[in-house]
Structures are given as structure tokens and as C-alpha cells.
Amino acid sequence: MTALISFNLSNVYFHLGAWREAQAAANRAGLLTHLSPNPEHVIPFHLHLARLASRIDDIRAAQPHLDAAFQLARSSANQRLLSLVHAAYAFEYFDAGDYPAAERAARAAISIRRQTHDPLLSSSLLTLSRIRLRQGDPREALTLAQDAIAQLAQHAPQRPLFRFFQYRGEALAALGRLPEARRDLLAAVEHLRPLRPDLLRAESIGMHAAATHQEVFSSLADIANQLYLASGNPTHLEEAFSAALENRALVMRSLLARHHDPGPAYAGLLSTLQHAELAALRDASPQSLEALSQARLKIAESQISSLSTSTGQLATPSLDLIRNTLPHDAAIILLQTGPARSYAWTLSHGRLRLSQLPPEAHLLALTTRHRQLLEQDSSLAAITGHELYNSLFSTLPPAVRQTRRWMILPDRFLFSIPYAALVREFVHGQPRYLVENVALQISPFLAPPQSTLDTPASPLLAAFGDPIYNTADPRLATPPALRLASARTSPDGNSIALPRLPGTAQEIRRAASAWHGSHQFFTGHQATLAHLRLALASQPQVLHLATHLVPSPADPTESLLLLSLTSSGQPELLDPATIAGLPAASSLIVMSGCSAGAASSIASEGLLGLSRAWLAAGASSVLATQWPMPDDSGELWHAFYSSWGNSALPPGAARAAQALQSAQRDAIASRSWRASPRYWASYFVLGSKFLYGHPSLSHHGRRHP
Known part of the structure; x- marks a missing residue:
């Protein structure tokens, strides 16, 4: 693939908000090492790499590329290229919060573009409008936004049309002209909606694009709320509520609505990804991390190419x-x-x-x-x-x-x-x-409600715990050599094996002792992905996973779930991409591992990581932890499963929340170390369906005697 093709692909990813994919595409051919000395080529590459560096790191990482582009543009005496660099400075300084520097750069770009009748003038005017609004001058911000829109009559917009209406609307709102602001934000939403289907074709791209679009829906909700507070008109309140919900977890809802089979080729890409993750865990070298980045990029590209242009989404209930x-x-x-x-x-x-x-x-x-x-x-x-x-x-x-x-x-x-x-x-x-x-x-979003008439699955508990993690484990027949690095390193820097989790066997036995139904245990060498697939094929009510988790070498805010060592000496990994493809079939997924539910969150999509992946796989709900928990005797889980079995609610998020509440209240009342919120408050239930009533339920949700 040539440097130019790599650049174009990377640029597409960037504008869709998929910055890591954009970086991987840029690195694929080593862009700057394959360029001609022509400033027309070199400057856009430098600016692109600067934008990537600032998104993935910060403005300091972008500065060398910005400065190199500026020196090249100034020495070339090309005004168009110089305005391009000034505009890039304005963008990056604005994102970094340096508004005076951003204003100077934007005004320099506007001055050149007015003189040269550059079609990009409207884009620079819009940028300066945003800057002036942040600086507390909504009047000039409105004038600049109107000037930018007027320029559209002469040149086709170089930025998405919805942004023009969004920024003018926000300036109008700051001036208290709320009805006009509302009209502009409604127009922005109408221009935005047709763009969304193509953005949903790959999950990583869709998530970041939806996050940037969330600004529009949030602004509309804010303006509608202000109108409601000023007038008391309930129509404005309902409009605000609908706007706040419309874009929530859009990509997640799209994943749940597709139900497509990615095919064997995608399974091969997942296998490549898992091998790259293992290699980067053992040795976080630049080469390993780059191989991992390329594997993640291929997953995104496969998602794009395998889906039709028709992408539905799970409807938000009215x-x-x-x-x-x-x-x-x-x-x-x-x-x-x-x-x-x-x-x-x-x-x-x-x-x-x-x-x-x-x-x-x-x-x-x-x-x-x-x-x-x-x-x-x-x-x-x-x-x-x-x-x-x-x-x-x-x-x-x-x-x-x-x-x-x-x-x-x-x-x-x-x-x-x-x-x-x-x-x-x-x-x-x-x-x-x-x-x-x-x-x-x-909940990350509001799904259609779950009926109490839903037929529950067979009451099966499938539990995985106490896997084999190191070569010293006597349960390992042939001890291969395996050492994990990453965050699991000793103080002297030498890599070490993960410790055994013997308490998790006791944990799942305590859970089973309170379970009302049949159960399956998978420990030691049975705690494998193959057995996990078999367990899910039985459609258990609950899948309980008591295993180690480690930070992903590609993204420390993302976790990887580790199962037992295989005969080759490698642990089996469950990453979000693999989990999302499993048939979780309405099960409750319990992850009791350290920080199992901890993950970054993103505007619109909400919590990321393993919890989100299980919901994408069809799980009704996920019970996880926000920070590391002790490997204890399973008292909380005994209380949880006792309450689960005695509940009148159908299996699902509402029942899990009720059972967790009971277990947490028991811990508070214990008057022991378990009464500390450090112990019980880490647990939470994630699920998007609310439970609606049934004739046999009273107003307080309990069955009549």
C-alpha cells in the first residue's frame, strides 16, 4: 500500500473519530519515510500526524509536527499552505484550552483566506466563532457563524453542514435567543441523522463519531430545558428528554439489532488479535505494540467491509x-x-x-x-x-x-x-x-422493556474459577514456560507469572450452595474458552467468571479476561472483540475479578470495556466491580444467589439489582470488615431493560399472597 493510500485511509479514520485506527493506518507504510520532498505532500502529512498526536496524547506531542509544517510552509511562500498550518494551530490550541493562541492562529488563517478567496474561509470563520464563544463573546461568535453560513452560498461546505447550525445555535443560546437557537439545533440534528448509518459499520469508528455528535443532542436538550424552565411548557421538556436519549449508546443499539454472522475470516482476525495481545503482554516493545495496533485496525476494516449499508438500531422506547x-x-x-x-x-x-x-x-x-x-x-x-x-x-x-x-x-x-x-x-x-x-x-441506554411474562431460561448456573495461571501449579500436566509482563511485573522489572486464585473455587462453591437449580463448575484446566462456549450453548441464567483480569497493552483503560493456560503454555484471552461475538443469550454475566467493570466511558456510548462487550453479546445484564476486590470466602455471593433464587422477578437486570441490594445490605449489617463500603460498594449491575408490570404484581412489585 502506498504512502498516499495509507494517508487517505488514515485521514478517513481521523474524521470519523477513530484515532487509534487512524494512527495504525498512518504507521502501516511509515508515511514520512515514503514521501517526496514536495511541500504539497509533506505539510498535510505533518498536520495529520500532529492531529493524531494531540488526540492520542496532548498538544506537546503535536507541537513538533506543527512547527515543522509551519517552517516548510513559510519557506515555500505558498499562502494556501500557510493558511492550512494556521488553521491547524487554531484547532489544536482550541482543543488544548489555549484560547488566546487559538484566536491568533484562526485570525491569521482568515486573513489569508479572505485575500486568496479560499473556499476554506467558512471553516476558519466557524472555528473562530467557537473560540470567541468560549472566550465569553457570544455576539462576535454569532456574527462569525453567520458570516460562515453566508460563505456557503459561494463555496460548498468543507465541514459537515450540521456544525454550522450547531455553532450558530449555541451562540444564539448564549445571547438568550432560545427559540432561534432551538430552530438551529433542530436543523443540525436533521442534517446529522442521514450521516449516522455509515458511521455504525465499525464499532470503534461508530463509538467515537457518536461521541462527537453527542454535543449536538446535548445542546438541543439544554436549550429545550431552558425553554421549559422559562415557560413551563411540557412539550419542551419532552423534546429535551427525547434529544438526550436519541444518541445514547447508538452503536450499542446498532450492534444488538444486527445479529450478523461475521464468518470464519473474522474468527481468524480475532485469533491474530489474541496472539498480538499475548505477545504485547509478554514484551511491550514498540514492535509488539505496533503489531497489536495493526491487528486492531484489521478488525475495524473487516467490520466495515462485511456489513451492508443498511444498518438498523434497537429502538428507544417511546x-x-x-x-x-x-x-x-x-x-x-x-x-x-x-x-x-x-x-x-x-x-x-x-x-x-x-x-x-x-x-x-x-x-x-x-x-x-x-x-x-x-x-x-x-x-x-x-x-x-x-x-x-x-x-x-x-x-x-x-x-x-x-x-x-x-x-x-x-x-x-x-x-x-x-x-x-x-x-x-x-x-x-x-x-x-x-x-x-x-x-x-x-444503564448506558434505555431498551424496550422486559415483561414479567417472559419465559425464563432453565435455571442453570455456569461458573468458572481458579484457572491455571502459572507453571508452578501442580494441576498443570506439562509445565510450559510462560511469563506475563505489562502491569504484572515485579519491582526489579522482571516479568512474573500470575498467581493462583484458590479462593475463587470456594467462591463459586458458596454461590452454588445457594443456587436454586442445576450448576456446572469449570476450574483448573477446564476453565477454557471451549468450555465457555459449551456453557453458553446451554443458555444458563447466570455465567459466573472468577478469574484474573489484566490491563490491555493497547489501552490501559481496557481489561482482558484470562482463562487457563493451554497445552502450548499460553493463557486464553477474552478481549472485548471476542466477547462481543459470543452467544450470551440473555444471561446474567457475573465478573468477580479485580476491577472487572472498571473502564473508561465515552460521551453517548457510556461505559466501555468488558461489561459493554457482554451486553453487545446479548447478555441481559452484567454484574461487575469498579475496583479490585479481595479473593474472599464468597459470603457476598452466597447472599446474592440466595436472594436471586427467592426473587419473584424474572431473570434480568431488575432481578440482579434486587439480589445485589440484598447482599450489600447483609454486608452493611454484618458489623464486620465486610460492612465497609470499600468491600461492597465496588459491585454494580449494568443492564438496559427496565421491568414493567404484570397483573400479579402490586404497585410495589411484589406478588400477592
Whole structure:
């Protein structure tokens, strides 16, 4: 593949927001080593590499490429190339928050482009409009946005048309001209919708593209909310709620709606990816990491080429459906953060309500502090937990706060909150935790409801634990040599094998002792991917995985689940791409490994990582942990499965949330070390279906005697 083709492919990935794929495509042919000295070629390559460096790292990594491009453009005396470099500086400084430097660069680009009648003038005007709005001058921002739109009559837009309406609408909103702003944001959404099907063809590309598009839907929701607060017109409130939901987990909903068979070629790519991950775990050399990057790129390219242009998506239930079916003891809470204000929409007892919350900077600082104190087992965590509860939920209507089941749809960093450990109040100086009153279900999006009439699968528990991880394990017949590096290294830098998890065997035995039905155990050399596939083929109600997880060498925020060593001495890996292709068939997936549910989150798509992958595989819900948990005797799991078996609810997220609440309340009441939220608050349930009523359920969700 030539350098030019690699550059074009990398550029496409970049504009779709898939930066790591763009970097892999750029590295595929070693772009800068295969170029002619022509500035027309070299400068765009430098600018492209600068954009990639700033997205993946920061502005400091981009600076050498920007400066090299500027020197080449100035020495070439080519005004068009010089304006291109100034425009690139403006973009990167804006993203880095250096607005004065971004303004200077944008004005320099505009000056050149006006003189040369460059068709890219409208793009530079729009960039400066955004900068001036961030600098607190909405009047000039509006003038610049209108000038940019006027330029479209002379030249075809060089940026997506929806951005012009979005940025003008945001400037109008800052000036208080909300009806006009609403019209522009509605126009932006209409121009955006036709673009989305092609973006959904590959998951990694779709996720990043949907995240950038989320700005449009969030702005529309914010403007509609302001109109509602000013007028009391419920139509604006409903429009805001619908806008906030429309783009949530768009790619996830598309994956669930496709049900396509990727074929044997894709299985081969997954095998290549797993081998590359293992190699990078053993030796995180530049060569290994580059091979891993190329393997991930091929997965994305295969997804693009294997799908038709017709891509459906799982529908979001209508507001009327939710109102008519949500039980009286349940509430749906949709959260949205914003720089000036944040919001909570609540649905309960057939009513949609709105609460205004503090800005995202306040919520982020409080969330970060609370997580740190919880993980340190500090007594101060109760204070920050109360502050965070008040910031998020104290303004909710009493009717909502009195419900017993909450389905929370967080936004971005709000996924990292251990909601169970938020403190509602202090009674006689002791914290009263949220989970003591409410069963909590976390959701990336709102799926069509689950009926209590759904026929449950056979009550089978399939449990995997205590795999073989190192050559010293006496259960290993032929001890091969294997050492994992990555984050699992000793202080002296030598790689070490993963330790055995003997307590996980006790954990799954304790779980089975409380299970109401049949069970299958897979430990030692049986804890393999082949046995996992066989277990899933039996459609278990619950798949319990008590295994090691390690950070992915490609992305430290992403985890890999490790099964037993094979006869070749390699552990079997479960990465998100492999998991998403498994037939999880409505099962509850329990991952009790260290930080099994910890992952980065992204605007629109929500929590990433293994939990998301299991939902994409069809799981009804996932129970995981946010930070490492001790390998204990399984008391919490015994309580969880006892409650699961005694529940009147059908298998699914609502039942899992109820059972986890029972287990966490037992831990709080234990008056032992297990009563600390450091122990029980790490666990959470992720699932997107809410449970609606049944004639045999009362208003409080319990069966009549």
C-alpha cells in the first residue's frame, strides 16, 4: 500500500473519530519515510500526524509536527499552505484550552483566506466563532457563524453542514435567543441523522463519531430545558428528554439489532488479535505494540467491509410506553452533564420531571474525591458520599426519592460513581446508604422493556474459577514456560507469572450452595474458552467468571479476561472483540475479578470495556466491580444467589439489582470488615431493560399472597 493510500485511509479514520485506527493506518507504510520532498505532500502529512498526536496524547506531542509544517510552509511562500498550518494551530490550541493562541492562529488563517478567496474561509470563520464563544463573546461568535453560513452560498461546505447550525445555535443560546437557537439545533440534528448509518459499520469508528455528535443532542436538550424552565411548557421538556436519549449508546443499539454472522475470516482476525495481545503482554516493545495496533485496525476494516449499508438500531422506547408500563415502585433517572449546568430527568408514577444539577466541573471533582476516599477505606468517604448524593439527587421530587428501584442512565464520568455508597442521610451519626433503600440498575441506554411474562431460561448456573495461571501449579500436566509482563511485573522489572486464585473455587462453591437449580463448575484446566462456549450453548441464567483480569497493552483503560493456560503454555484471552461475538443469550454475566467493570466511558456510548462487550453479546445484564476486590470466602455471593433464587422477578437486570441490594445490605449489617463500603460498594449491575408490570404484581412489585 502506498504512502498516499495509507494517508487517505488514515485521514478517513481521523474524521470519523477513530484515532487509534487512524494512527495504525498512518504507521502501516511509515508515511514520512515514503514521501517526496514536495511541500504539497509533506505539510498535510505533518498536520495529520500532529492531529493524531494531540488526540492520542496532548498538544506537546503535536507541537513538533506543527512547527515543522509551519517552517516548510513559510519557506515555500505558498499562502494556501500557510493558511492550512494556521488553521491547524487554531484547532489544536482550541482543543488544548489555549484560547488566546487559538484566536491568533484562526485570525491569521482568515486573513489569508479572505485575500486568496479560499473556499476554506467558512471553516476558519466557524472555528473562530467557537473560540470567541468560549472566550465569553457570544455576539462576535454569532456574527462569525453567520458570516460562515453566508460563505456557503459561494463555496460548498468543507465541514459537515450540521456544525454550522450547531455553532450558530449555541451562540444564539448564549445571547438568550432560545427559540432561534432551538430552530438551529433542530436543523443540525436533521442534517446529522442521514450521516449516522455509515458511521455504525465499525464499532470503534461508530463509538467515537457518536461521541462527537453527542454535543449536538446535548445542546438541543439544554436549550429545550431552558425553554421549559422559562415557560413551563411540557412539550419542551419532552423534546429535551427525547434529544438526550436519541444518541445514547447508538452503536450499542446498532450492534444488538444486527445479529450478523461475521464468518470464519473474522474468527481468524480475532485469533491474530489474541496472539498480538499475548505477545504485547509478554514484551511491550514498540514492535509488539505496533503489531497489536495493526491487528486492531484489521478488525475495524473487516467490520466495515462485511456489513451492508443498511444498518438498523434497537429502538428507544417511546415516552408514552415508559409512562404506561413503568411500575409505581420504580424510577428512571437520566443524567446529563454540561459546562454551565447539568440535568436529571426523572420518570416515575407516569410523570416526567426535570431537576437542574451543578456544572460538570463540580460533579467531576466530587466524584473523583469520593472514589479516592472509598478505595482508601477512609471514614471521610461518608461525607463526600453525602455531598455527592445531595448534588445529584437531593433536588429530585419526593415521589422519585421514595421509589424502591432506580434505573440510572449516567453521562460520561458519572458512570464511575459507586451509587450504592452514596449517603442519603446520617442517623445517630451513622451513614444511611442509598442502597439500603433503593435497588440500583445502571444503564448506558434505555431498551424496550422486559415483561414479567417472559419465559425464563432453565435455571442453570455456569461458573468458572481458579484457572491455571502459572507453571508452578501442580494441576498443570506439562509445565510450559510462560511469563506475563505489562502491569504484572515485579519491582526489579522482571516479568512474573500470575498467581493462583484458590479462593475463587470456594467462591463459586458458596454461590452454588445457594443456587436454586442445576450448576456446572469449570476450574483448573477446564476453565477454557471451549468450555465457555459449551456453557453458553446451554443458555444458563447466570455465567459466573472468577478469574484474573489484566490491563490491555493497547489501552490501559481496557481489561482482558484470562482463562487457563493451554497445552502450548499460553493463557486464553477474552478481549472485548471476542466477547462481543459470543452467544450470551440473555444471561446474567457475573465478573468477580479485580476491577472487572472498571473502564473508561465515552460521551453517548457510556461505559466501555468488558461489561459493554457482554451486553453487545446479548447478555441481559452484567454484574461487575469498579475496583479490585479481595479473593474472599464468597459470603457476598452466597447472599446474592440466595436472594436471586427467592426473587419473584424474572431473570434480568431488575432481578440482579434486587439480589445485589440484598447482599450489600447483609454486608452493611454484618458489623464486620465486610460492612465497609470499600468491600461492597465496588459491585454494580449494568443492564438496559427496565421491568414493567404484570397483573400479579402490586404497585410495589411484589406478588400477592
